[in-house]
Amino acid sequence: MNTLLESPRNKAVARFAQLLASDKRYKILEAHIKKFQHRQDALIEVLHKAQELFGYLEDDVLRYTAAQLKLPASRVYGVATFYHFFTLKPQGEHNCVVCMGTACYVKGADKILAAVEASAHIKAGETTPDNKLSLLTARCIGACGIAPAVVYDGTVTPRQTPETALAQINQWVTP
Amino acid sequence: MAAKTLTIDGTQISAENHTSILQAAKEAGVKIPTLCHLEGVYDVGACRLCLVEVKGSNKLMPACTTRIYEGMEVTTDNERLQKYRRMTLELLFAERNHVCAVCVANGHCELQALAYELGMDHVRYDYCYPKWGVDASHRFMGMDHNRCILCQRCVRVCWHIEGAGTKNVSGRGSKSHIISDLNEPWGNSTTCTSCGKCLLACPTGALFHKGDTAGESLRDRSKLEFIVNAREKQQWTV
């Protein structure tokens, strides 16, 4: 009987109960999953919500999602890592997304990216050690008419140059 | 079930409706090279080695997922197909760190065998030398990502035959790799039943039985087909 209580499944159930009780965000996620009637094909929708709530997809969230949708954990992990939009690492306080679409590229987006990388001492896809800034690139944000565009904390900003980008970034991190 | 008549490399044969070109060719004694096909699990058409020419189609068709039809004319082997197949193998050898001399599957490896069968005597592309590790955390099995060709046979047997879903693919493109559960050490897996079917399925030395010598690492893949036939058709044919 005791060994049964200690089975991985029971441990997981206990862990999820604890998370639900201690972290309000799991409650919200649970409600969202219910909205989709626990349908397995809603996995990506659920992950979107989870990332919105938690900022990134930590292991517990992935395990919880897998359990709720009755999917193998490996499948959930496989999906979460397939799509660039999902991140499994915590993100910085601020983020800067340099659009690297063709229109932005031919207008010098690569130079903007290089300037920010050099100034913040991180590469695209990384976060500064002090957790202030995450630097990301986008494949194309569809704002080609105002290229080159950079998104600062969700705000699309038109016609950027290395100088304007650095001016913005340097408000967040000291170069 | 109705039979269809078709020609494979100029020889007329007949095969049951709904069979694949690969199956029909096999029954007719024509071997088409493949790495991702595995008897017992569904086909994914990923390795592109079994591409064949079908008269009337300007695209090459994967033999494993293309169904036969009446009057079909298939060419399974010619200079162009050989060239593409050799290039595919070269790309695979350059992609990860395949060192046959120190591989546990040396002599029993489908990748190695295809390479010499198809006359790939060297790789013209620059080797990528990616850094991949070895997961030796499981009690008696190991996974060497350096030797993985991402055929996903292990993923499919784990899902389709064993039903555990321990293995899957993580990431995308050249960064894809096979994972256990949430990309955890295999030995920590709470879902793995340690059945060893993935070992049977692996075409290379990526999945191996710890402690086996190269001579001992021969795998009996027909066991997988045996299980599927037993379960799905109630036929226990060895």
Next chain:
Amino acid sequence: MTLNDLQETKAKELATRKKIVLRCCLAAGCISSDAKGVKEQLVKAVAEAGLQDEVEVRGVGCMKLCCEGPLVQADPSNALYIKVTPDNAPAIIAALKGGKVALQQADPNSPFFTKQEPIVLANCGLIDPERIESYIAADGYLALHDAIVEMEPKDVLDAMVKSGLRGRGGAGFPTGLKWGTVAKSPGARKYVICNADEGDPGAFMDRSVLESDPHAILEGMVIAGYAVGADQGYIYCRAEYPLAITRLQKAIHQAKRLGLLGAGIFESPINFNIDIRIGAGAFVCGEETALMASVEGKRGTPRPRPPFPAERGLFDCPTLINNVETFANVAPILRRGVEWFAGIGTEKSKGTKVFALAGKIQNTGLIEVPMGTPLRTIVEEMGGGAPDGGKIKAVQTGGPSGGCIPAQHLDTPVDYESLTQLGSIMGSGGMIVMDETTRMVDVARFFMEFCMDESCGKCIPCRAGTVQMHHLLVKLLAREANARDLAQLEELCDMVKNTSLCGLGQTSPNPVLSTLRFFREEYEELLQPDPHAVPQLAAKP
């Protein structure tokens, strides 16, 4: 909702319309330049001038000349203000009263506007995308009524075939034929999917349509559902387009409220629901089978075709997939007649095509022109040529699957066949202009990096082939490659093109092949001599 209700809604909307309308672009591009602030200040300025009863400030979708945003246009005077700031609001109001004010304006009679023939973009920049009444006032949902109440599904299919409409997603497959196949496929359940995963870098046509006229997509999808016998639709929209998603959600909600979506559409037994599925950043999901895998909540990896989605698609059911622009053409075709539509464009490419003009060009923005319009008209007359007196070198069409068309071929008419002949494709409609400062080998490398990063990793030629092609291009650009490397690159292009599983892999060599075709000398200039070139080696495999 009945026809009467629809007409009443329209009449009411038109009756409450004010004498003067100030249209304020609220599409993503202009919003990024504080168009919302402009609109707020305009509303305030109208109130301050006491003109509430005469002037309506309307937030509208894309007004096309994106490079000059934020844009405000006054009806009926037609004055088009550009680069408007919130501070300009009082001046614009003053101008309404005939005052002379120094505001930057664009000429609404310039070729950029007059050469356009809007069908898909007919409502863009005119109606308020967040109000269904505004769409209905522009004869919205009339075609849906006619289809459901007065036509049999097969009549709708006939109309689509006769119109000659071809898929606007890239390949140009005849839409009527596709619909017919889905309609004929046996199955109790069928699906309609709208591909709004506009992944081509440099393309923003679909984004603009979704943001400016979301109901047009819904109407097209419901008509398609009726024609093929489906009662569930999905819009697969990329997560990078949050505004489009919000407006679609709003539109779906409004349409349901009015009984134009959901159960018993136009009080008939016809049901059709639409759900939005949000992508998560994977270019390959623009490929039909990968998109369906993604809608099913799986990794977006493509599978071999056949079976085609029309026979076995989403959840293994017959599925119709069209892209945004294709669906946007449906209602206008039914409303204005197939003859009208078939009269536009060329013999094999009917109708119009929307292009997103960007890159090294004076006027960047959105244009819709009849099929067969010469490229030169688009880039030189409408686009105004290269900025700062530069010279146009090439036009890139079709995104990573397309190619670069050199300046000497600018007189090519844009239609499916002509572009294919030049080694490019129509694609979804991104058009990036490049001037003489652009290095074509670098452009090829840029697209190859894109394909390498976006390869799903399932099939070997695409997963490993793009890596090797990219490596060779980097080697070339670093001046470390010789003729053997170039030969190897060309051989890889051929192999990846012919052996990859899906369209992404099959077309990934296109940017290299087309730049090699027209700008080979730029590659050759980079080559280093090979000290051990042995002629007999060329024959070896």
Next chain:
Amino acid sequence: MDRIKIATVWLGGCAGCHMSFLDLDEFLIDLAGRVDVVYSPIIDVKEYPEGVDLCLIEGAVCNEDNLELLHQIRARTKILVSFGDCAITCNVTSLRNLLGPKNTDQILQRAYVEAADTNPVKPGLEGIVPRLLPKVRPVHDVVPVEHFLPGCPPPAPRIKAFLTNLLDQTPALTGAQLKFG
């Protein structure tokens, strides 16, 4: 064919391929009747001669000496043969490539200092010990190669078959004779 001039060289490899060559046993005597060995680790010739007909190259290109010699070989030889897996695939010698482009110091430290039983010192005398290349390269990546004779090492019967075929101008090796490892 006249008596042909054969060379064998030993670049970055373990000499196993040469050992296998010596395993040709009595065939070596047949061979001696038909060819002259003009350069090889097993004969005492310092300078790679001009006008060599055939050269078997064992090992990968690991250091500057290997590189220089290989260019010289290519310029003075009609037919080059990549002899064994190291020459063809870099094999075990390339495992240091996994450490990235700046691995030479790291690798010398490990081999000559950390793993040394006595006298741990890094070989660094300029001009005496050849410098390692940043990356180990297969022979055909540096110069064009006419034939490939894989194996780690290629078994003696395979070498015999290859040489016989080549001397008799019959087709090259096929099938399992091309097996790596």
